[in-house]
Amino acid sequence: MTEQQMNEKFIKGKGFYNDKQYEGAVLIFMEIAQAGYADAQFMMGICCAGGHGAEKSEAEAARWFGKAADQGSANAQNELGVFYQLGAGVEQNLEKAVESYSMAAEQGHAEAKNVLNELEKRKII
DSSP: OOHHHHHHHHHHHHHHHHTTOHHHHHHHHHHHHHTTOHHHHHHHHHHHHHTSSSOOOHHHHHHHHHHHHHTTOHHHHHHHHHHHHHTSSSOOOHHHHHHHHHHHHHTTOHHHHHHHHHHHHTTOO
16 A cells, blocks of 8 residues: 555545544554554554544553554654553553653654653652
8 A cells, every 4th residue: 555545544534533433433544554654553542542433442552652653653652651651551651651752742742841841840750
């Protein structure tokens, strides 16, 4: 599948998701996520975390966020940071949380920057 085809499928999947047709969205996201499309991997994490069209599973959400984060998705890096900070679907690990937040913040992710600032203010890091 070409990058353009995956882009087109992703847009279609987002349309289903936005229309709350979660099962259709997950079918599309799963196909292109398994082909390595980072935005679809992130959306699979969102779907698994919320139980939208997929079985609700924090562990599965963390796995998908991890795949997208490894490809440089700032949104996924931020979400993975949240999961590590809270111990949601993964063993709680503040060091990994800070690492994930930092990678997202380096890409300009505002929420990740705010979390890091708050952790520093509270002298947690």
